[in-house]
Amino acid sequence: MKTAATVKKNRSRRSLSNTDRFTLTAFVGIPTLLQIILLWVPAVVTIILSFTYWNGVRLKDIQWAGIQNYKNIFVNNPLFYQALKNNGTWLAFFVLIATPLGILLAYQIDRGIKGHAFYESIYYLPVVLSLAVIGIIWNFMLQPGGFVQGLMGLDIGNAISIWGNPKINTWVILGVASWRHIGYIMLLYLSGLKSVDPALKEAAAIDGATEWQIFRKIIFPTMQPVNIIIVVITLIESLRAFDLVYIIYGSPTIFPLLNLLVFQNFAGQGISMKGAAYAVILLVLCIVPIITYLRINFKEDLK
């Protein structure tokens, strides 16, 4: 028995002209095909390869490894847990500090505080730079023999250990990464705020709502689409962090991150499918929270 909904759907599909149908197929089909070929096929191949031993050269050398690569990572490799911790700290720092700061800045600038154009350009500036360039800049500033150490009158021999000091390097790196992330979030949020109808705010203010109440009850909910983008971006930026740290250290061992470990096992002389296993772990860590989050949100929207 057909429900009213499916009948309606069938009818609307039937009403598509041939040109419409062609356009739809082309616009949806071609990107989907490219997505499948360039993204999903390699992803599936990587997942399969993560269960093998292979040096990446001759197909006939592939040997079945079962879960050995994963076992090796989970049981033997201390770098993995350091990487997990570092990625986790990165995520927590971004979620709890950097992203809220970006939102706060956007809100203040949108309110038109004194000198807002100045602040806007100051915070926006690092967003134009790639993280690799940011890495070069800050490495030059803080490394032994670098600018800051030089200002402090420290030569290479007695320069303060910053990048190599496990007590502080996490916070310095997160500070540098936030330098860009805050501006990025600010920019995204600001563009969202511009589209919020000022009449809503005025109406709430007339009804006697406080500043915080207006933000919490009116602006934040109307900004839902931007919020979703920001949450997803924060998650992905934290988990896929790579370039900044790679530029500063050149190796993944002092401040390991999952992506650095993927790279280390894929590049260079010793190609090993442990790299594929790291990539799969990273994929799961990225995809599971994002899909869960999006599903919850879309369900709410449907309601």
Add this chain to the structure above:
Amino acid sequence: MSEEKNVVSRRSVLKGAAIGGAALATGSALSAESASAATRLKGSTVKWTTRGGGATGDKIAKAVNDAFTKKTGAKVVAQQVNSDDFQNNFAQILQGSPDDAFGWMAGYRSNHFGELGLLADLTREIGHLKSTLPTAAIKGSTSPVTKKPYILPTTYYPWALHYRKSMVKDLGMNPESINNWDDFVKLMTLTQKKGLVGYSLGAKGGWEAMGTFDILNARVNGYKYHIDLLNGRAKWTDARTKETFKYFAQLIPFMNTNFMDISWDGMRDLLLQKKTGAMMMGSWFANDFKAKSQADYDDLWVVPFPQINPKFGRDTIDAPLDGISVAANGKNVSGGKALAEFWASPEGITEAVKAGDTNIYVSKSFDTSSYDAFNKQKLAVLASASNIMFFLDRDARGDFAGPVVGPAIQSFLQKPSDINKILENVQAQWDALPKN
């Protein structure tokens, strides 16, 4: 190297035999080809990659390649690439459309790719050069598995103890006689008393400290044990390995505290600025001393790492061997081989040196009479050792040296008391490697 041959697995012997058979089959085709090689070479294009080296590297490449063109009539198209990028993407480059010939490194780095069929077999070319090459260099260029050379050896340099003669003299010591562990410790202690760094070390990249580990292990346990350890025939958890780390731990109090923040260039600067007593490093940085001033260069000195265990004396040295390899998938393999042979030949070497190459060549034809005191000392240091190691990341497999040993040494330097746990972990990771 010879020990490796004894422990070749049955499977790899079979594999070697199979490849050898295939090579024999193609070998007959090659000799037919060699007759017409000269005519075929004329007018063909050979592609060459210079690995780093900046303007000097380009100048040297141009000089040698031009001489090759003049001799054979083959055109050479050269490019320079970033050395690290080239290394990191080497497997992909060789499987794509590689240049025909390029500068490369001996040891695991060429053997591995040769055994996989990505680097051309250079048996014939090394045969032509036989009279000019020392046996050790030929042995060092030959894969212990397939018994074939995949690189034509050209240059090498010592990893040894460097210091400034003037600083050692100021301590009241003789810079020519830092021979044993006690001399070495005295040098470091006295330097440190002056408020300077006794022994400078960089560990930021994860590979720099491998040089110190290599030489300590060779001094404490001998060459054979070291090579056995790197190839899985000795255990990282062995008491002998731990003994090596005991000596390593003795060095830590003399080190700069920011070793995790600096790399080789930081170490060089420490010595350049007279901030450190001694350091273990490859001699390549000497050119930077010369660039600063002749006085700095004249003050620089290099000696073999001091003796620890009298049984082994100072018989071993890390001396990474570089050379020319030919891509098996290149467009012009025979042209690549001819060019590689030219680079490694006395003619090619003469051109390179004329163009400003300061490297030490292994070739017997290489003229060292015009050498300055430092370079003569480098030669003496190399000649004093009877066993040549290639450096840890060339003596051990690539999926082990960088990803496992490097970080293990870094953790040890940060927390030496954890050494037992660290070594157990290294052994566990070795055991988990796929065995071919």
